[in-house]
Amino acid sequence: MTWLQITWFILVGVLLAGYTVLSGFDLGAGHLLYRFRNPEEREEILYNLKPIWGVNQVWLLTGGGALFAAFPRVYAGVFSGFYLALMLLLLALILRSVAIEIDHEIDSPGWTRSWEKAFLIASSLVCLLLGVAMGNLLVGLPLDENGYYTGTFLELLNVFALLTGIFAVCLLGLQGAGFIIATSRGTVQEKAYISAQRYWMASFVIFVLLSLYCLLFEPQVFVNYQAYPVIYLIPVLLVSCLIYYPAALKKSISYLPVLVSSLLLISLWGVLGASMFPALVPNTANPVTSLTLFNSSSSELTLKVMLILALCGLPLVFFYIAMIYRQFFARNAAQSTVNQNSAG
Amino acid sequence: MQRRYYRTRDKIYLQMSRFWVRPLAVTFVVGVVSGVVMEFQFGTNWAQYSKYVGDIFGAPLAAEGVLAFFLESAFIGVLVWGEKRVSPAIYRLSSLLVALGATLSAFWIIVANSWMQTPAGYQIVGGRAELTSFVEAVFNPSTLPRYLHTIDAAIITGSFFVLGISAWMLLRNRELEMARKSLRIGLIAAVIACLAQFGTGHYHTLQVASTQPEKFAAMEGLFQTERSASFMLFGQVEPENRIVRNQIAIPGLLSWLVTMDVNSEIRGLNSFPVNEWPPVKATFYTFHPMVILGILFFLLSLWGLVLLKKNTLYSSRWFLRLAMIAMPLPFIANELGWIAAEAGRQPWIVYRLLRTADAVSVNVPAAQVAASLVMFSVIALLLLGLWVFLIAREVKQAVAGDSSEKGVASI
Numbered sequence: 001m002t003w004l005q006i007t008w009f010i011l012v013g014v015l016l017a018g019y020t021v022l023s024g025f026d027l028g029a030g031h032l033l034y035r036f037r038n039p040e041e042r043e044e045i046l047y048n049l050k051p052i053w054g055v056n057q058v059w060l061l062t063g064g065g066a067l068f069a070a071f072p073r074v075y076a077g078v079f080s081g082f083y084l085a086l087m088l089l090l091l092a093l094i095l096r097s098v099a100i101e102i103d104h105e106i107d108s109p110g111w112t113r114s115w116e117k118a119f120l121i122a123s124s125l126v127c128l129l130l131g132v133a134m135g136n137l138l139v140g141l142p143l144d145e146n147g148y149y150t151g152t153f154l155e156l157l158n159v160f161a162l163l164t165g166i167f168a169v170c171l172l173g174l175q176g177a178g179f180i181i182a183t184s185r186g187t188v189q190e191k192a193y194i195s196a197q198r199y200w201m202a203s204f205v206i207f208v209l210l211s212l213y214c215l216l217f218e219p220q221v222f223v224n225y226q227a228y229p230v231i232y233l234i235p236v237l238l239v240s241c242l243i244y245y246p247a248a249l250k251k252s253i254s255y256l257p258v259l260v261s262s263l264l265l266i267s268l269w270g271v272l273g274a275s276m277f278p279a280l281v282p283n284t285a286n287p288v289t290s291l292t293l294f295n296s297s298s299s300e301l302t303l304k305v306m307l308i309l310a311l312c313g314l315p316l317v318f319f320y321i322a323m324i325y326r327q328f329f330a331r332n333a334a335q336s337t338v339n340q341n342s343a344g
Numbered sequence: 345m346q347r348r349y350y351r352t353r354d355k356i357y358l359q360m361s362r363f364w365v366r367p368l369a370v371t372f373v374v375g376v377v378s379g380v381v382m383e384f385q386f387g388t389n390w391a392q393y394s395k396y397v398g399d400i401f402g403a404p405l406a407a408e409g410v411l412a413f414f415l416e417s418a419f420i421g422v423l424v425w426g427e428k429r430v431s432p433a434i435y436r437l438s439s440l441l442v443a444l445g446a447t448l449s450a451f452w453i454i455v456a457n458s459w460m461q462t463p464a465g466y467q468i469v470g471g472r473a474e475l476t477s478f479v480e481a482v483f484n485p486s487t488l489p490r491y492l493h494t495i496d497a498a499i500i501t502g503s504f505f506v507l508g509i510s511a512w513m514l515l516r517n518r519e520l521e522m523a524r525k526s527l528r529i530g531l532i533a534a535v536i537a538c539l540a541q542f543g544t545g546h547y548h549t550l551q552v553a554s555t556q557p558e559k560f561a562a563m564e565g566l567f568q569t570e571r572s573a574s575f576m577l578f579g580q581v582e583p584e585n586r587i588v589r590n591q592i593a594i595p596g597l598l599s600w601l602v603t604m605d606v607n608s609e610i611r612g613l614n615s616f617p618v619n620e621w622p623p624v625k626a627t628f629y630t631f632h633p634m635v636i637l638g639i640l641f642f643l644l645s646l647w648g649l650v651l652l653k654k655n656t657l658y659s660s661r662w663f664l665r666l667a668m669i670a671m672p673l674p675f676i677a678n679e680l681g682w683i684a685a686e687a688g689r690q691p692w693i694v695y696r697l698l699r700t701a702d703a704v705s706v707n708v709p710a711a712q713v714a715a716s717l718v719m720f721s722v723i724a725l726l727l728l729g730l731w732v733f734l735i736a737r738e739v740k741q742a743v744a745g746d747s748s749e750k751g752v753a754s755i
Contacts, residue, residue, distance in 0.1 A: 051421035051429070054376060058417050061383050062409030068386065069406040072398020072472075079387025079394075080705035086388050087716045094377045094723060098730070101373040105734055148391070148707040298399040298475075305478045306403055313410035317418075324418055327430035 019059035028176020030123025081149025096122035131168025140282030178258030393703035408452035416445025506530035508671025559688035
């Protein structure tokens with residue numbers, strides 16, 4: 001039973017990490033649209049996002065479904081507790097889905113520009129909200145004895161969570177910039193190099209700030225590391241990615257930056273998971289009654305059946321998603337001769 | 345939603361498939377958007393429910409994601425945007441895989457819904473339902489009848505959509521060759537699907553009669569338990585007086601339909617406690633129009649078949665006009681059917697296990713629920729308007745664009 005619960009803790013993390021890595025392309029590139037004023041440039045970026053944004057979003061839906069199936073108490077507690085925040089998130093997800101699909105339905109520059117702007121704003125908002133949510137979950141929330149959040153929406157917007165929100169915008173912006181670098185050429189690619197550099201700088205600074213904040217005010221997030229020093233490897237990987245990133249930008253391999261930032265995002269999920277384990281929602285009102293993977297999970301049979309389904313389905317999903325990305329982008333990534341000097 | 349299933353199959357002709365893919369793309373967005381809301385709202389608005397049934401109900405949703413929705417979304421991107429960007433083999437495969445994904449997706453969602461109607465494969469432990477048999481829960485008594493009925497309804501909706509638009513093109517003298525071929529395919533699919541729907545509808549009704557007798561009684565407007573119950577075509581139901589006025593009914597037919605025996609006994613609503621009655625009007629007045637629409641769809645497609653045999657299908661303006669008018673009706677029939685199914689399950693959210701009133705999120709203020717409800721209603725209406733507008737535009741544009749290039753050749 002325990003190993004099943006831990007496996008599902010990891011699997012939910014894998015799905016959410018998959019979401020940030022892949023949807024990071026369209027969220028981040030959407031957010032970065034403000035850097036591209038020229039309609040042709042925007043067109044080039046959106047042209048590459050259109051075939052894949054939909055399947056990228058499925059990672060979030062499946063992650064939500066897996067949370068529901070594996071840890072119903074967490075799903076119920078977090079989703080109802082974050083009611084207004086989630087309504088806002090839904091609004092943004094709806095807006096960007098509609099925007100990216102219909103921006104060219106009518107042949108008018110005004111129509112296209114408005115929907116592109118909507119996509120930009122909605123994508124940025126999604127990044128911010130995800131970051132805020134994860135920040136709050138990392139340090140914990142006040143819960144009542146039934147596992148329901150007792151605070152208000154405004155309390156979710158505390159300094160720490162807002163900082164993690166901006167961190168998420170920066171990291172996903174980095175991911176989006178990496179995607180643009182790998183899939184486009186010319187001025188679009190050059191601008192993306194510049195954005196990548198700036199977003200890396202911002203990410204780095206915020207990462208240091210967040211780490212300091214946790215050291216000073218949230219020492220509990222380090223407890224697991226002290227108990228099992230071997231998991232220090234995960235934050236070490238994260239920091240290495242962060243430090244190596246500028247060097248990756250200088251290499252003439254156009255898909256290297258996005259690979260590094262993907263690894264960075266995955267290791268960030270690893271750090272989050274390692275810090276929170278075994279809690280899914282730490283209870284700040286009474287830490288003993290936190291929602292953990294042990295007291296919130298589904299029954300053994302459900303976890304087992306779901307694991308079998310996941311083991312059958314996920315490899316297939318990985319396979320055909322990889323195939324589709326290859327089909328759409330491999331040619332471009334191989335052909336593009338990068339003007340790496342422009343980045344420096 | 346699964347209209348795609350049908351539409352993606354008629355890719356015998358490249359031009360046709362290109363044409364029909366556009367409405368599919370627009371429809372898909374609306375589907376994705378409403379799906380996202382559904383996925384979240386179990387947790388946000390139905391937290392007590394989610395805790396109570398999560399052990400069982402979450403699994404089909406997650407399975408839908410992993411086994412179906414990924415497939416469908418991945419390849420719809422290829423189908424819509426990939427014609428010139430991916431290898432021809434994968435492009436050809438994509439329509440098939442989208443259809444497969446959509447059909448599987450429908451299955452898992454129907455599983456989740458059916459479990460709420462006729463729960464199976466569980467036991468109640470410590471105030472929640474725990475899974476005891478996955479197979480029993482998935483193939484609970486109403487899964488198969490509901491699935492067949494829904495998929496067939498989707499095929500009818502898709503074929504009437506194709507019929508209506510092809511008829512419009514023929515009436516306007518546009519793209520005649522494509523319109524004729526599409527009309528023919530749509531018609532044949534419609535005839536088969538409408539005929540099959542009597543079968544699946546009957547099968548589904550039998551299941552409701554045996555597993556949810558109070559819903560069945562409300563659908564049929566049957567208050568008094570009686571032998572040789574009559575089958576009602578029309579009537580005015582008055583739950584307060586427990587009668588149906590002005591009814592046109594065929595005596596004994598209901599009993600016969602359920603058990604093949606005219607004299608068999610059917611339980612009426614009076615034999616159930618009133619606090620377990622579903623809202624009778626909402627169930628009765630949605631079920632009957634749905635059945636009547638279903639009969640009309642069959643008659644219309646049958647008429648078309650007769651015209652096809654007489655070789656006057658493409659020139660019969662009356663038929664074409666009717667086919668155009670009928671285009672939105674299957675959508676309405678689908679909604680009516682779902683309202684009948686869901687209203688008929690009340691007051692339960694999980695039949696005879698959990699009342700809807702006990703399933704809500706206790707920790708969300710009513711004002712927030714009301715505000716979000718208004719917000720999503722407005723969004724839904726806007727999306728509906730946008731969808732109709734864009735579909736109409738897509739069709740006109742595709743026709744106009746094509747006819748300027750090769751319209752002459754096709755006439």
